[in-house]
Amino acid sequence: MLPKIVIDTNVMVSGLYSRRGYAYQLLQLVGAGRFDICLSVALMLEYEDVLTRNLGRLHITPQAVEDVLDYHANVAHQPRLFFLWRPYLSDPKDDMVLELAVNGGCDSIVTFNKRHFRGCEDFGVQVVEPGEFLAQLGAVR
Numbered sequence: 040m041l042p043k044i045v046i047d048t049n050v051m052v053s054g055l056y057s058r059r060g061y062a063y064q065l066l067q068l069v070g071a072g073r074f075d076i077c078l079s080v081a082l083m084l085e086y087e088d089v090l091t092r093n094l095g096r097l098h099i100t101p102q103a104v105e106d107v108l109d110y111h112a113n114v115a116h117q118p119r120l121f122f123l124w125r126p127y128l129s130d131p132k133d134d135m136v137l138e139l140a141v142n143g144g145c146d147s148i149v150t151f152n153k154r155h156f157r158g159c160e161d162f163g164v165q166v167v168e169p170g171e172f173l174a175q176l177g178a179v180r
Contacts, residue, residue, distance in 0.1 A: 042074045042176070043116065045082070045140045047150035048089050048132075050169055055090065055097050055107065061169035064180055065149065066107075070114035073176055077143035078115035081135050083108060118143040130155060140164045147172060 046065070054062035069076055090097065090104045120142045128134050133155050140148050140159070147165045148156055149172050156166040173179045 041072070042147065042172075043077060043143060043145045044074055044147045044149050044172065045077050045136055045143070045145050047136055047148060047152065048082075048085050049151045050149050051086050052089060052093060052097070053151065054169075055099055055104075056093075061173055061179070062151075064173055064178070065169045068173075068176075068178060069111060073178060074172075076111065076115045077139055077145050078111060078117055079120060079135070079139045080117075082139060083112060085132060085135075086111075116143055127158065128156060137162065137164070 046069075050062045050065065053060060054066035057063060068074070087104070087108055090108075091101070094101060094104070118139070120138055126134060128137060133152075136148055136150075137156065137159055139145070141162045141164060145164060147167050148159060149167055149169055150156060151168055153166050153168065159166050167175070170179065
């Protein structure tokens with residue numbers, strides 16, 4: 040069975056900002072059969088909001104953002120959210136990511152803000168940075 044992950048917004052932004060880092064490598068593997076991703080409407084809306092606000096910094100077009108989001112929506116598992124644990128983490132947006140991970144049966148949340156997700160292991164979800172996750176896959180370049 041493939042590992043299933045939730046990609047935090049900061050990883051999405053980083054991966055679209057630079058083609059040199061682990062976040063970019065991770066985004067390149069989405070839909071390639073190495074792992075599965077989970078998405079919710081709320082997380083997609085957050086991706087869209089943050090990416091749109093940062094277009095100038097990211098040096099990509101609005102159409103490119105739309106294309107990336109459409110692709111992710113097409114390849115992602117979109118579980119129904121039955122259980123909510125709010126507030127559990129210090130940031131409600133992070134709670135949304137945790138709820139998606141748990142309801143989607145995810146193995147990991149991939150983020151650069153590991154400290155924001157302290158306690159996720161209580162739900163059986165590990166919190167890893169993109170490089171750590173790629174190393175687990177044996178996919179680090």
